Amino acid sequence: MSRESAHQHVEVLAVRIRHLSNTEMGKRSKKGIYANADMQSRDIREFCRVNDAGEELLKMAITKLGLSARAYDRILKVARSIADLAACEQIKPEHVSEAIQYRTLDRSLYPISA
Numbered sequence: 033m034s035r036e037s038a039h040q041h042v043e044v045l046a047v048r049i050r051h052l053s054n055t056e057m058g059k060r061s062k063k064g065i066y067a068n069a070d071m072q073s074r075d076i077r078e079f080c081r082v083n084d085a086g087e088e089l090l091k092m093a094i095t096k097l098g099l100s101a102r103a104y105d106r107i108l109k110v111a112r113s114i115a116d117l118a119a120c121e122q123i124k125p126e127h128v129s130e131a132i133q134y135r136t137l138d139r140s141l142y143p144i145s146a
Contacts, residue, residue: 060075060079063075065079068109068110068112068113068116069109071109071112073105076105076108076109079112080108080109080111080112080123081122081123082108082111082123082125082128083122083123083124083125085125086111086123086124086125086127086128089125089128089129089132090104090107090108090128090132093107093132093135097132097135097136099135103135106135107128107131107132107135108123108128108131110130110131110134110135111123111127111128111130111131112127114127114130114131115127
């Protein structure tokens with residue numbers, strides 16, 4: 033990616049993020065949640081609902097990748113962010129899938145040492 037196209041990409045993301053603060057994030061900010069990372073378990077249950085297909089993806093990831101309940105919550109928060117950036121109120125299976133990919137990438141780049 034060229035420097036100019038990277039700059040344009042950042043500008044587009046900045047516009048989308050500003051738009052978020054007026055929509056989905058605006059709803060959550062009324063509850064004192066200003067970033068998806070700030071969500072507690074009860075907030076995740078309220079704002080990070082997934083359909084059956086998304087739930088199946090999560091269950092498969094937990095089983096096959098040996099992820100914890102904490103990782104489950106993190107994946108849901110990232111999926112919520114991805115859905116927000118796509119201007120989707122509902123978290124779709126593709127958002128869950130992308131969030132799982134980021135989680136596996138994170139694990140491969142920063143392995144837990146024993």
